[in-house]
Amino acid sequence: YCSPPELVTLLQKRGLLINNEEKAESYLKNIGYYRLSAYFYPLLTLPKEDHRFKSNSTFQQVMQIYRFDRKLRLIIFNEIEKIEIAIRCAIVNITSQETKDPFWMTNSLYFVNQHRYSNTQSLIDKELKKSHEDFIYHFKETYTDMYPPAWELSEILPLGVITEIYKNIKGKRTQKKIAQRFYLNIPVFESWITLITLTRNSCCHHEANATSMG
Numbered sequence: 001y002c003s004p005p006e007l008v009t010l011l012q013k014r015g016l017l018i019n020n021e022e023k024a025e026s027y028l029k030n031i032g033y034y035r036l037s038a039y040f041y042p043l044l045t046l047p048k049e050d051h052r053f054k055s056n057s058t059f060q061q062v063m064q065i066y067r068f069d070r071k072l073r074l075i076i077f078n079e080i081e082k083i084e085i086a087i088r089c090a091i092v093n094i095t096s097q098e099t100k101d102p103f104w105m106t107n108s109l110y111f112v113n114q115h116r117y118s119n120t121q122s123l124i125d126k127e128l129k130k131s132h133e134d135f136i137y138h139f140k141e142t143y144t145d146m147y148p149p150a151w152e153l154s155e156i157l158p159l160g161v162i163t164e165i166y167k168n169i170k171g172k173r174t175q176k177k178i179a180q181r182f183y184l185n186i187p188v189f190e191s192w193i194t195l196i197t198l199t200r201n202s203c204c205h206h207e208a209n210a211t212s213m214g
Contacts, residue, residue, distance in 0.1 A: 015057065016053045017058045019058070027063065039069070040062055105124070106121065172186070
């Protein structure tokens with residue numbers, strides 16, 4: 001462990017220009033060295049393992065890259081949210097219409113792979129148990145059914161679980177109708193929602209496409 005002042009000294013020894021040491025210490029204290037290290041990476045000379053900065057590299061440049069990445073993630077996440085809501089609605093509504101069963105999401109009869117169904121069922125149980133949503137409390141207090149209908153469950157399940165549920169739906173006709181809602185065929189739609197899920201998770205968990213400095 002190194003304190004913010006020690007980290008400033010370390011970065012300066014590695015060739016990073018820092019005009020305002022106090023401000024740099026504040027950023028390192030409030031953002032963290034490890035998180036910022038991914039944004040040092042583009043400014044390093046080869047081989048990167050030497051942790052030497054290119055000539056005239058500045059801490060200000062690091063912060064510019066960090067701010068750009070943050071704004072880009074927020075823009076992407078905002079647009080993904082719209083797509084995610086549309087995907088959830090399509091899967092829930094179309095499958096409910098096709099099965100005529102509001103509880104289809106927790107009924108093994110509607111799924112191809114029972115092992116995959118058991119896995120998603122466990123995740124549903126986990127999310128249901130930890131949920132503090134008012135509508136979940138209302139359901140438990142009002143009804144005797146073990147599980148809420150699909151349109152309620154979909155609101156507390158991660159997109160990754162919804163994706164797995166779609167892939168395991170037994171009726172190809174149902175899957176096709178859902179995919180056609182987005183003018184896609186089944187394989188392309190499955191690939192699409194998988195990519196959307198991965199991108200969404202990357203935005204949520206601040207993943208960077210760079211190897212951090214040691």
